[in-house]
Amino acid sequence: MTSANRPLLGIDWGTSNRRAYLLDAQGGIAAEHADHAGILQVNGDFEASLQQLLQAMKLEQGADIVMSGMVGSRNGWVQVPYLPVTQPLSALAQAMTPVPTALPGVRCRIVPGYTYIDPQGVPDVMRGEEAQIFGAMRMGAPDGWYLLPGTHSKWAELRGGRLLRFLTFMTGELYALLCEHGTLSKVINSREPVPLAFEAGLKASAHGEFTHAAFGCRALVVTDMMPPEHAASYLSGLLIGSEIHDILRRAGSMDAPVQIVGSPSLAARYGRALDILGMTSRAWDPDQVYLAALHAFFKESDQS
Amino acid sequence: MTSANRPLLGIDWGTSNRRAYLLDAQGGIAAEHADHAGILQVNGDFEASLQQLLQAMKLEQGADIVMSGMVGSRNGWVQVPYLPVTQPLSALAQAMTPVPTALPGVRCRIVPGYTYIDPQGVPDVMRGEEAQIFGAMRMGAPDGWYLLPGTHSKWAELRGGRLLRFLTFMTGELYALLCEHGTLSKVINSREPVPLAFEAGLKASAHGEFTHAAFGCRALVVTDMMPPEHAASYLSGLLIGSEIHDILRRAGSMDAPVQIVGSPSLAARYGRALDILGMTSRAWDPDQVYLAALHAFFKESDQS
Structure with a gap:
């Protein structure tokens, strides 16, 4: 057969x-x-x-x-x-x-x-995202930075069909952990998105210092400077902002649009964050790019 | 009475x-x-x-x-x-x-x-550490930076009997959360201190990017570049190093010894990290400084 x-x-x-x-x-x-x-x-x-x-x-x-x-x-x-x-x-x-x-x-x-x-000798790994990036490339996505948001958010720089470098951020996992366990979870009473709070967290992330800035989310609530309903969105802004600022420092500049491959809700959230920070982005449907990759894998591999 | x-x-x-x-x-x-x-x-x-x-x-x-x-x-x-x-x-x-x-x-x-x-308008709070710092001051501890390590590690700058500023880091809480839940916990099979791994984490923290660098702890293990027995110490070095580098950026320089008020084991761990990063420190016994504070509180308050 x-x-x-x-x-x-x-x-x-x-x-x-x-x-x-x-x-x-x-x-x-x-x-x-x-x-x-x-x-x-x-x-x-x-x-x-x-x-x-x-x-x-x-x-x-x-x-x-x-x-x-x-x-x-x-x-x-x-x-x-x-x-x-x-x-x-x-x-x-x-x-x-x-x-x-x-x-x-x-x-x-x-x-x-x-x-x-990386230049410091620390490894990074991906399994699964390579197919998404390959598929986007096959659909005509250009060279530049790719973002695959999620539990472990990946940023990869594509040049001439190769990944020059990529970095993983534990954004989604840290968000879930901190919402469910420990000090911040005690002040988080809702996960409904609050755009203003997301923006405030994004702004607070500009200085790095995530392990300090995260405590600010609690301090804002216990000093009555922020209602608890805003805490989860603030934390989300802080985490996504940390990620973007760190990548910007690595990349030097990012003139071309960021190619986002992710669920519509995550792609929209990151797209908004990039927009606020003065960057442009384009979203790709993860099913479509995966299909494009599969099609190529079957066509270009040994058919015996 | x-x-x-x-x-x-x-x-x-x-x-x-x-x-x-x-x-x-x-x-x-x-x-x-x-x-x-x-x-x-x-x-x-x-x-x-x-x-x-x-x-x-x-x-x-x-x-x-x-x-x-x-x-x-x-x-x-x-x-x-x-x-x-x-x-x-x-x-x-x-x-x-x-x-x-x-x-x-x-x-x-x-x-x-x-x-x-702080200058960006984000609050920080402390309850309990103020007594420790006050007690150390009463015992003759000098002006400068105080470190109170723990679940929420505090750094405070004391000048002329006042706290100029202080910052909380979620170091201990993030260490516990990441050792017990999620991706890193799956590669952590021991919490025995491994000095070399602690130093490697400390070194990896120099570039900030904690939410990325933490994933490196996993990537090092799954690429067989670090044995799983080293992962917890690496993470500890990463967290403590992030804290120290962030404080150094805020403080500008830190010529005087850091006054550490904490348990002997935590004080030793931070003392070692500060030493590796070229800083000096002095440890104070937390019971002794608290007693000095209590003594002053009773003596200097209304005795009616």
């Missing part, structure tokens, strides 16, 4: 969730499936979990499958070595790692992630 | 714990008591909780009591307004707020905390 007559399936398999896309002949979506069978939820039995996914999508006859994300990590199905950033994004298709499986009619491969060592 | 013949009792009453010191005539400790009846544990019945403390210390006949810390906060017994930093530390004794109580023979007062508004 060749992939020419097998259904083509792409799976973005992350830590907590996975999302699968069945491609049609034009590279559009024939069917889609999402569930919470992230790699930490499957108890190590990835094959059984994939089988359930194929059943749910009525693909028991088999499929040619490309997976990306944490499924290729140490705690994933098969640990796929990171590519160094000296390897262009066009190398991803050929670098996919086959996954041994006894599922009938199934061919299964995992896209590698990237690693980058 | 005047305080001249009543026992003098000082209580450092915090969020999670409290510590009580019965003074002898020379300002030393006649008896000491510590328990976990922090303000969040007493269910709002502070009088009953104080009564239990007095019974435990065999002070049922009454006492002249001075309390400091979160007991004077919004969630404490009586909310005592913060003093602005324009008020000298010598004003604390006269600014103590009486607490109404029906306990026999008991006079009870709470020391106010301080608030400081």
Whole structure:
């Protein structure tokens, strides 16, 4: 059986969730499936979990499958070595790692992630975002800085088909941790967005000092200078602002629009922050760019 | 009954714990008591909780009591307004707020905390640390920067008996949160101090960017560049280093020794970090400085 007559399936398999896309002949979506069978939820039995996914999508006859994300990590199905950033994004298709499986009619491969060592010798890593950036590039997105917001927000500089460098910020994770545990959670009584408070946090982030500035969120409330309803948005502004100011310091300047690949709500939130700080951005639909990447992975890899 | 013949009792009453010191005539400790009846544990019945403390210390006949810390906060017994930093530390004794109580023979007062508004208009607050700094000053500690490490690490600049400014860092809280929850906790398998890893984290903190640098702790482990046993110490170095670098940026320079008031283990850890970054420090015993403060509070306040 060749992939020419097998259904083509792409799976973005992350830590907590996975999302699968069945491609049609034009590279559009024939069917889609999402569930919470992230790699930490499957108890190590990835094959059984994939089988359930194929059943749910009525693909028991088999499929040619490309997976990306944490499924290729140490705690994933098969640990796929990171590519160094000296390897262009066009190398991803050929670098996919086959996954041994006894599922009938199934061919299964995992896209590698990237690693980058910064000038101070500290590494950074990505798994999954490389496919998004590659897809955006295939859709015509230009060179420059890419932002993939989320639990771990990624900023990557793309030049001539290569990632020159990338940085991860723990923005989403710190926001969730601080809203749920500890001192700030005690003054946060709502997570409804408050634009003015978001802007105030953004402004307060300009001086760096996040581990100090975060306490300011509490101090503003206990001194009655800010209502508790504003605290979560202030913290969000502080975290997103810290991220943008840090990237600006690294980048020197950022004249071209930032290419944002993220959910509409996160893309809008970051877009607004960039706008306030005098920068421009363009948002890309994460499903569309992922589909473009999948299409290229299937087309440009070994079809045997 | 005047305080001249009543026992003098000082209580450092915090969020999670409290510590009580019965003074002898020379300002030393006649008896000491510590328990976990922090303000969040007493269910709002502070009088009953104080009564239990007095019974435990065999002070049922009454006492002249001075309390400091979160007991004077919004969630404490009586909310005592913060003093602005324009008020000298010598004003604390006269600014103590009486607490109404029906306990026999008991006079009870709470020391106010301080608030400081930074040049950007963001407030900071302290409750409890003001007594420690005042006590150190009474013991002859010089003008300059004071460091009170802990869950919320405080740096305060003392000049001529006044706090010029102070800053809180969420160092201890972020360390605990990140060791217990989320991404970094998954790579942290030991909290045993590893001096080399602490130094590496300290070095990595020099560029600011804490919300990015913290992810480096994970990336170092998943790329096999650092064993997981080093991750907690690396994170500690990163947090303490961020704090020191931020203070150095604010202070301009710090030629005089930093006066550290904290537990021996924390004081040693910060002392080492300051040493590595080319600064000197002197450690003060937190019990001793608190006693010196209590002695002055009783002596200099209204004795009626």
